[in-house]
Amino acid sequence: MKRTLAAGIAIWRQKGILWPFSMVIRAIKCAMYRVPRGLIVEPSQGCTGNCAGCHIPSQPVILNAEQLETWLETSPAKPVTIHFSGKHSDPLASPEINKLAETAEKNCSMLSVSTIGLGLKQAHVYLPVDRWIFSIPAATEKSWEILRGNKRFMEAIEAIRTVRQSSRAMVEVVLTLWKASVNDIEIFNQLAMKENWQHTKVVFGRFDPEGNHFGRLENIALDHKASPYILRNNSLTLEKDPQGCPLAGYLFLDATGTLRPCPFTGDESPHTATPNRESWNTAKDWVRQKRNREYPACTWCP
Numbered sequence: 166m167k168r169t170l171a172a173g174i175a176i177w178r179q180k181g182i183l184w185p186f187s188m189v190i191r192a193i194k195c196a197m198y199r200v201p202r203g204l205i206v207e208p209s210q211g212c213t214g215n216c217a218g219c220h221i222p223s224q225p226v227i228l229n230a231e232q233l234e235t236w237l238e239t240s241p242a243k244p245v246t247i248h249f250s251g252k253h254s255d256p257l258a259s260p261e262i263n264k265l266a267e268t269a270e271k272n273c274s275m276l277s278v279s280t281i282g283l284g285l286k287q288a289h290v291y292l293p294v295d296r297w298i299f300s301i302p303a304a305t306e307k308s309w310e311i312l313r314g315n316k317r318f319m320e321a322i323e324a325i326r327t328v329r330q331s332s333r334a335m336v337e338v339v340l341t342l343w344k345a346s347v348n349d350i351e352i353f354n355q356l357a358m359k360e361n362w363q364h365t366k367v368v369f370g371r372f373d374p375e376g377n378h379f380g381r382l383e384n385i386a387l388d389h390k391a392s393p394y395i396l397r398n399n400s401l402t403l404e405k406d407p408q409g410c411p412l413a414g415y416l417f418l419d420a421t422g423t424l425r426p427c428p429f430t431g432d433e434s435p436h437t438a439t440p441n442r443e444s445w446n447t448a449k450d451w452v453r454q455k456r457n458r459e460y461p462a463c464t465w466c467p
């Protein structure tokens with residue numbers, strides 16, 4: 166809530182006095198039509214990380230701006246927020262990112278992008294984005310190398326500097342804790358002070374039963390006392406009974422143009438690839454199922 170408020174205030178300063186009113190009108194319309202207020206969009210299946218142990222498709226599918234526009238036009242209510250993110254992928258890998266951002270910006274009140282911070286190009290800095298979220302898995306070169314299998318830590322730090330210097334958008338840096346970076350919090354806080362990062366957060370990495378990406382069992386930060394996961398009888402489980410759904414207010418549009426309940430559910434859970442009013446109506450029922458955590462992927466959601 167504090168993060169959302171901070172983002173809202175930062176964006177309000179840029180967008181002018183009337184911005185909150187247009188946002189409230191969008192939010193009311195979303196509530197009236199029972200459409201989630203946020204849409205997470207995966208611009209591409211590609212990634213800029215090339216990390217060890219993470220396998221991306223040899224020919225990553227790209228979401229094009231027309232597909233995004235069609236989904237948005239067929240919705241009974243435009244989203245308040247659109248968030249570019251990835252599922253084992255990174256938005257900056259998309260050659261369509263500029264057009265997607267222009268389309269998104271016209272159709273929402275707040276556009277954010279979440280990136281691993283690698284492969285930043287000069288053109289990315291000028292995307293019409295309200296909020297950048299840089300997600301780093303480690304705060305030292307050593308723990309970075311263990312996790313990513315490369316030496317690109319400083320490239321990510323440099324990308325954050327570049328965006329902070331050149332863009333008026335809010336910039337947030339998130340440290341995701343994994344086994345190799347479980348002791349990085351203090352160093353992260355020192356780095357934040359040195360770099361003058363105004364908005365930071367520390368979160369735990371999420372277990373990925375598919376074994377892709379960092380979320381493999383061997384990477385989970387089980388040693389931390391606040392870890393949401395524990396090993397019970399040699400199998401991983403959430404330590405506490407989870408409440409609700411952390412993404413209840415969002416839907417996910419993946420790079421193939423398929424609408425899903427969230428980035429973690431796959432083909433075993435409901436999804437639709439047809440952008441029309443009926444699909445949006447079907448998606449209304451997903452909210453209750455999400456809140457009740459009825460999908461297989463919900464087992465692993467802290």
Ligand code: SF4
Pocket residue numbers: 409410411412413426427428429430455458459460462463464466
């Ligand atoms: S996996 Fe389930 S609980 Fe987690 S965000 Fe998706 S729907 Fe919500």
